[in-house]
Amino acid sequence: MPIRPVPLALLAAVGLAGTTVLLTLPRGEAASAAALPPPPAEVVRPAGQQTAVLAGGCFWGMEGVFEHVRGVVSVTSGYAGGTRGSANYGSVSSETTGHAEAVRIVYDPAKVSYGQLLQIFFAAAHDPTQVDGQYPDRGPSYRSAIFPQNDAQRQLAAAYIAQLGKAHAFPKPIATKIETGTFFPAEAYHQDFMRRNPNNGYIQRWDKPRLARFKAAFPQLYVG
Template sequence: MAIRPYSITLLAIIGAGALASALVVPAGSSSAAGSIPPPPAEKVAPEGDQVAVLAGGCFWGIERLFEHVRGVKSVTSGYAGGTRATANYADVSSGRTRHAEAVRIVYDPARISYGRLLQIYFSVAHDPTQLNRQTPDVGPSYRSAIFPQNAAQRAVAQTYIAKLTRTGAFTRPIVTTLESGRFYPAEAYHQDFMRKNPDHPYIVRWDMPKLAAFRKEYPGLYRN
């Protein structure tokens, strides 16, 4: 894809030269990406591979970032929150399907906890204070949302959001929602998009900085 659909409309309205400056939105305002409080400790680590489903804007960059996390076994881009019938890029992009662009993360809880995944998600993967958008991407399909896969995950997410709010980790309110709904894989051309297209303008502008921030703030969790 040469350019995401929202950009085609904006280019026609404001012109290519003004696009970058017009779309810059301040990120979350923790003093440093890794400075947000740690997640709550899990009382009992689950056994066997586990699944986390997270939404935070365009899935291209989030997919690639979590592929670099130690303990993560696989990451799939897709859609969560709506029905199977509307789980396709054209429908989801309309903003009328209840789907969010999301990633399905399979991880080993003996190597990384669900709470630690959430810490990465909140601190470097996206800005949890942007409502129904993420940087240049606008609409409910780009919302900040967590899809807990069980009651334990929901409890960890609720407790962590409350802690981040209580400690003032961000200067603006956290708008991340906890939702339910099935996950559906996205089209094949979306899978591993960042790995296959590292020089794509969108990837360079919006996703490479997130990966660099993760590597800097969490060197012990980063893997090539």
């Protein structure tokens, strides 16, 4: 994964259930302080373990954030948006497969809601205003996307994106797309990469700040 300098940005206030904290957002040269509203309430919270699939740049950092969320059972790095035959790192890196690097999150909805996962996704796990890339990584495989696993998730994701846009929560338009596609796990060496390689240069520069933003913004949802 290439490393290029990306300007760091200012501060944004992120709210959860009435709580506001400050965190550093990457990029956004003209960023202004804005409160990120919580998502719409789920009409019916499902019972039993559920699955969410989200794409927000390098899956190392996305996995590293969501595995620290209270109520998350497991996080798997992988690919979504293309075919099974092209779901491998070499092919996806060619930017010709339609895949995005993504994570599959298995969670307990009694402890964390899908809406809360989306709020973490937009507020701390990545920059949803970057188009076809994330931080130093450029190309559609690093795009911001949500892959709903059912109609309820799709409706909630669409409503939240519209809500954030109407509230002008970000200084630039939200680039996140709602897509369809099967999730395919990535190679074994990508799994738990951040936990197994805490001193890796890429992890130190780009992914640990994601985790720090999440911990600062959502202390009630963070688990060590």
